[in-house]
Amino acid sequence: MNSFFNLKLWWKEIDKINFILISILLIVGIILSFSLNESSLFFNKHLVFAISSFFIMIFLSSLEPKTLRRVSLFFLVIFIFALVIVLLFDNEIKGSNRWLKFLGFSLQPSEFIKPFYFILSAWLIIQGINGRQYYLLVLIISFLLISSLIILQPDFGMTFLIFLTFFCQLFIAGLSIFLVIFSLFAILLLSFFSYYFFDHVQKRIDLFFNSNSGGFEQIDYSLRAFKNGGWFGKGPGQGILKEKIPDANTDFIFAVAGEELGFIFCSIIILLILTIIIRFLLKLLKMQDPFIIISIVGLTCCFGLQSLINIFSSLSIIPTKGMTLPFISYGGSSMISSSILFGFLLALTKNKIFYE
Numbered sequence: 001m002n003s004f005f006n007l008k009l010w011w012k013e014i015d016k017i018n019f020i021l022i023s024i025l026l027i028v029g030i031i032l033s034f035s036l037n038e039s040s041l042f043f044n045k046h047l048v049f050a051i052s053s054f055f056i057m058i059f060l061s062s063l064e065p066k067t068l069r070r071v072s073l074f075f076l077v078i079f080i081f082a083l084v085i086v087l088l089f090d091n092e093i094k095g096s097n098r099w100l101k102f103l104g105f106s107l108q109p110s111e112f113i114k115p116f117y118f119i120l121s122a123w124l125i126i127q128g129i130n131g132r133q134y135y136l137l138v139l140i141i142s143f144l145l146i147s148s149l150i151i152l153q154p155d156f157g158m159t160f161l162i163f164l165t166f167f168c169q170l171f172i173a174g175l176s177i178f179l180v181i182f183s184l185f186a187i188l189l190l191s192f193f194s195y196y197f198f199d200h201v202q203k204r205i206d207l208f209f210n211s212n213s214g215g216f217e218q219i220d221y222s223l224r225a226f227k228n229g230g231w232f233g234k235g236p237g238q239g240i241l242k243e244k245i246p247d248a249n250t251d252f253i254f255a256v257a258g259e260e261l262g263f264i265f266c267s268i269i270i271l272l273i274l275t276i277i278i279r280f281l282l283k284l285l286k287m288q289d290p291f292i293i294i295s296i297v298g299l300t301c302c303f304g305l306q307s308l309i310n311i312f313s314s315l316s317i318i319p320t321k322g323m324t325l326p327f328i329s330y331g332g333s334s335m336i337s338s339s340i341l342f343g344f345l346l347a348l349t350k351n352k353i354f355y356e
Helices: 007-013 016-036 040-061 065-088 109-129 133-151 156-173 177-197 199-209 217-229 253-286 290-314 332-348
Strands: 100-102 105-107
Touching: 016 040, 016 253, 016 332, 040 332, 065 100, 065 109, 065 133, 065 290, 065 332, 105 332, 109 133, 109 156, 109 290, 109 332, 133 156, 133 177, 156 290, 217 253, 253 290, 290 332
Parallel strands: none
Antiparallel strands: 100 105
């Protein structure tokens, strides 16, 4: 009990089924990384990120809600400063300036903002509901600050994800209709602003709605990959279109799964994601603490919406957004951010019965 981390107590308290499902999701990412990369360097890096993420998730899942808030505040401040620094240095890649580079590594601060902010936004919402209007002002200012810094990179997909998740939190909290309308108006304003002021956003949307003008090659190859895979796929490592799809190991990892492992395996991935989401949301039925409820809604919506955006982009159901598939796509920032998110969710849904 007095040890820094009591593994036996942790295992008794944790939601074992969700923990196992999330771990399977991580293993799926390792399998796809192995089949995708002929170079052992990429696979080894993915494996290191996966193992690190696994232990980060376990550690964070052992924390109490009060500690989660403190950790989130500390790191949110750090990564807000990191977002500012990103804008000051020219590390542009594919029209966006999203990464900090140091010691041979690339860090995407906006990825880490998500789990930390949705813990703190839930706490600020609760303080506002309890009559402390000052906290609602802090909530709105922090939201506008973070959104502005991310869209200036520009990263429309990440900003849109944060907007939608924030709206879900406001909706479940039952706040005033003014704040709900404000969020909807902000989403519409963001959409129009991004379309008319960012050429790459306008190009993606125009190509999506005008198929006769030709589309992005990665979308064409992505759809062909699903078609080539059929029901059971061509086999791990046997796909040929992955070499032609830009960002195949990140934004279009689902297309690689479609070609090499087939429709059935892709359906299993979707079922796995949906099961994780549903199980976390069902936990809300037994919750009494409004802070925990709103936090779980925010974190779960963030995971669900990000997964949906990635999968729908691969299937050309929506314009491409440049969004990773949590715990499956390659990338250290994405995987560690996902481990933080899942660690928080597991911590907030622990069985509160203490065992002797």
